[in-house]
Amino acid sequence: PNEYMDDNETNSTSEDLSYLGCVQINIPQELFLALGLISLVENILVVMAIFKNRNLHSPMYYFICCLAVSDMLVSVSNVVETIFMLLNDHGLLDVHPGMLRHLDNVIDVMICSSVVSSLSFLCTIAADRYITIFYALRYHSIMTTQRAVAIIVVVWLASITSSTLFIVYHTDNAVIVCLVTFFCITLVFNAVLYLHMFLLAHVHSRRIMAFHKSRRQSTSMKGAITLTILLGVFIICWGPFFLHLILILTCPTSPFCNCFFRNFNLFLILIICNSLIDPLIYAYRSQELRKTLQELVLCSWCFGL
Known part of the structure; x- marks a missing residue:
């Protein structure tokens, strides 16, 4: 991702940017490292909690587990890159430029895989x-464990393959168009489903209550609300990054756009914050998951003593 910033930051002179009152927010590498480590620990705990608690062994929590792994990709890539940069800046690591390029490509694939899989x-x-x-009465026949696993495998294979191709052809604007288009399509898809769910759920709740399934309906709507929050946080945290990509296509040489480009590190911090916030949302919205997370933290603390 840093290549997108470097390629466009030089398109405007410093005089133009100063004239526009362009402000660049400097973010210390230590902050990247701290947020990345916290996010990594949180998402590892979420994955462990879902594996540990049999009550969480359902397709929805399998998908949430994969979402946590996607967030872990961002955290791991950020931590590794930041550690290398800090060691290099302090003269503690002498790395061949070719190796740095390969490392950067691997990190870019991880970040791209994260956004596509998320x-x-x-x-x-x-x-x-x-x-x-x-389709509450047919849910278990429609969304079986086998189908959930098949969906997970397909998503990961598609994410890794497409991300590798994106990085290989990153200089082609078609790659950016594909990423932005995919982002917009998924947002529209989610918006349509959620709108339909919240507008018509009360009609179906009456039918489900007639079959004494009111508790299941309540749980399902709670899950839908949780995932609406997750989607909203994702848009807020990843939105500036995708706006950055759109501006690269539409106004790469404009001084106004270059003002936006100069704060690319701020957009990266927002992406890391998304990985950090998601586990808090899972824990806040799910009592079962929250209880398991508390047990894991207490056990870790006891063993640490």
Whole structure:
């Protein structure tokens, strides 16, 4: 991602940027490292909690687990890159430029895989909640464990493959167009499903209550609300990055756009914050997951003593 910033930052002179009152926010590398480590620990705990608690062994939580792994990709890539940069800046690491380029490509693939898989799993979770609400009586026959696993495998294979191709052909504007288009399509898909869910859920709740399934309906709607929050946080945190990509296509030489480009590191911080906030949302919205996370933290603390 840094290549997008470097290629466009030089398109305007410093005099133009100063005239526009362009402000560049400097973010210390230590902050990247601290947020990355916190996010990594949080998402590892979420994955461990889902594996540990049998009550969380359901397709929805499998998809949430994959979403946490997607967030872990961002955290790991950020931590590794920041450590290398800090060691290099302090003269503690002498790395060949070729190796740095290879490392940068691997990190870019991880970040790209994260965004593609995150968007895909948000869509998958939305579809799962939709089936739960509107086809409650047939849910277990529609969304079986085998189908959930197959969906997970397909999403990861598609994410890794497409991300590798994106990085290989990163100089082609078609790559940016594909990423932005995918982002917009997934947002529209989620918006349509959630709108339909919230507008018509009360009609289906009456039918489900007639079959004494009111508790299931309540749980399903709670899950839909949780995932609406997740989607909103994703848009807020990743939105500036995708706006950055759109501006690269539409106004790469404009001084106004270059003002926006200069704060690319701020957009990266927002992306890391998304990985940090998601586990807090899972824990806040799910009592079962929150309880398991508390047990894991207490056990870790006891063993640490």
